[in-house]
Amino acid sequence: MQKELINVKNVYYPPGGILIxxxxxxxxxxxxxxxIAMIFYSKDEPEIFHNxxxxxxxxxxxxxxxxxxxxxxxxxxxxxxxxxxxxxxxALFLRWTLLGGFLFxxxxxxxxxxxIENGYTINYSTFFSFYWMLTLFHVIHVIVGIxxxxxxxxxxxxxxxxxxxxxxxxxxxxxxxxxxxxxxxFPIIYLLx
Amino acid sequence: xxxxxxxKVWVVLIMxxxxxxxxxxxxxxxxxxxxLILGLSVFKFFGVSFYFMELKKAHIFWKISITIFVVxxxxxxxxxx
Numbered sequence: 084m085q086k087e088l089i090n091v092k093n094v095y096y097p098p099g100g101i102l103i104x105x106x107x108x109x110x111x112x113x114x115x116x117x118x119i120a121m122i123f124y125s126k127d128e129p130e131i132f133h134n135x136x137x138x139x140x141x142x143x144x145x146x147x148x149x150x151x152x153x154x155x156x157x158x159x160x161x162x163x164x165x166x167x168x169x170x171x172x173x174a175l176f177l178r179w180t181l182l183g184g185f186l187f188x189x190x191x192x193x194x195x196x197x198x199i200e201n202g203y204t205i206n207y208s209t210f211f212s213f214y215w216m217l218t219l220f221h222v223i224h225v226i227v228g229i230x231x232x233x234x235x236x237x238x239x240x241x242x243x244x245x246x247x248x249x250x251x252x253x254x255x256x257x258x259x260x261x262x263x264x265x266x267x268x269f270p271i272i273y274l275l276x
Numbered sequence: 277x278x279x280x281x282x283x284k285v286w287v288v289l290i291m292x293x294x295x296x297x298x299x300x301x302x303x304x305x306x307x308x309x310x311x312l313i314l315g316l317s318v319f320k321f322f323g324v325s326f327y328f329m330e331l332k333k334a335h336i337f338w339k340i341s342i343t344i345f346v347v348x349x350x351x352x353x354x355x356x357x
Binding site for chain 2: 092097099104111112122123126141145149152153156158159160162163255256259262263267269270273274
């Protein structure tokens, strides 16, 4: 493992590095603006938004939040273990992190299946246009996050670990960003209208 | 103490998630429900960003930036509701 001393108190070195944080803020702004647009459009069709929201399964949304938060918890533990140079524990926590991500995708797929089967597709209403665009865009981020974590996982499983702590932290920051986005999407799409 | 910090944060986040879901089904007025739901979500957002992402240890610029973003966004959303 390449050990580096990073002073996270330096403005140019937030945990994970400045580049990942620029990406995180860009993503948060993008989703934030889309959510503002969603609330703006709901003003024209409050009844349709309310009735469409009632067609969503809140339990699925809440359970998916639990999956992502639990996955984020294991990711944080994994970063801690990596800092302590405990590769065995790092790999174990990464596997739990990935499991949380996969469970999220499975439940989301089940939710999408029922929506499509009942005809609640992207053209069903303005609410469902936002629902599909925002949640699918988020799912793409989760898939990208899983691919990044898998590459980190196979990197640390090699006999000689070349993964740096900064790379590991950046991957973790991307994964946590998926949590942050979902923490904004879940209450607004599933509960607010 | 530090050993169980992430676990404590996780427990609080799960409890907040359950509370948010319960609040959404309450008989309070729409505006109050919206403020409560978004307020609880802001706490969850801080839990993940400050503890799991370790922004707590970062330079104050990053702490203020993320705080301004989430407070500004939720304020706009509540006002638009």
